[in-house]
Amino acid sequence: MAMSLAVVADIGGTKVLAAVVAADGTVLGQAILPTEAQKGPEVVIGRVIEGFRLALDKAGLGVEDVVGAGIACAGLVDVDKGVVVTSPNLLGWDRVPLRGRIEAALGLNTFLANDANAAALGEHRFGAGQGSSYLVFVTVSTGIGGGLVLGGRLYTGAWGTAGEVGHMTVEAGGPQCACGQQGCLEVLASGTAMAREARRRLEAGGTSRLLELSGGHPEAVTAELIGRAAREGDGLAREVAERAATYLGIGLGSLVNLLNPEVIVVGGGVSRMGEMLLAPARATMLSRAFPSAIQGVRLVQGSLGGMAGALGMASYVMEAVQHSR
Ligand SMILES: [Zn+2]
Known part of the structure; x- marks a missing residue:
């Protein structure tokens, strides 16, 4: 057939x-x-x-x-x-x-x-999560979304709303999120959040290669430019990326305790930063999750783009x- x-x-x-x-x-x-x-x-x-x-x-x-x-x-x-x-x-x-x-x-x-x-499901069936049974997928772009594959099957909850990892609270009383709450992962670790933080630092007088890359317009700074500047060794861009990655790691640590996944796949445009984002996120996640749960968990970049x-x-x-x- x-x-x-x-x-x-x-x-x-x-x-x-x-x-x-x-x-x-x-x-x-x-x-x-x-x-x-x-x-x-x-x-x-x-x-x-x-x-x-x-x-x-x-x-x-x-x-x-x-x-x-x-x-x-x-x-x-x-x-x-x-x-x-x-x-x-x-x-x-x-x-x-x-x-x-x-x-x-x-x-x-x-x-x-x-x-x-x-x-x-794509990353589980064909991508970076192939062969696993318990996978958490996080997509970091302008916002943060997610999906859960548990026991080899997509888990969507009682009425289909599960997997909204971007709206877990990672900082009580933190900045206002588009969803109406405060301190969500999305408002602290998305590409938009990184750009906002970089802009804030530049406007406060920070010096950075980002000023050149954005043609002198802090409002034109994007997560992509931050990734580029960070790769070139720019201190401010690295700090901004690391700050976002730390919040990501806080969220992932909670997910590890809650779900005991084998693999966490990070996709979305911002994931192209690769280890620049994943290494600090991994370090925070490791320091926060239960040793019994974190043992052997892989945190990897998506492979399907x-x-x-x-x-x-x-x-x-x-x-x-x-x-x-
Ligand atoms: Zn939110």
């Missing part, structure tokens, strides 16, 4: 990535389209459908060749009802019945998942279809 195939899309803030993926994680066709979320749900739904068609075309396949479709997106997704409840990337989306729309357009069995959950969500979503679809048979 031919290998199962799924067509999937990962809806990001700026682009929709669509792909046809085989059961072994091979990508047979791929398409990238602008999300243009500001144009509203109808335009984005159209982009997803167009992305599916383009990816299938590139693979030389039709809808009849895949077992189903999957869509990963940020935010709160009602997996059972196939509804995107709210999404930080998709302003104005309020309980959009995305599954029904895709099924009506393409006649394919369709599944939805949160993007970080999908990426967790921007493809983690799409690959995980493909795995999700193939496994869901198999279960329903």
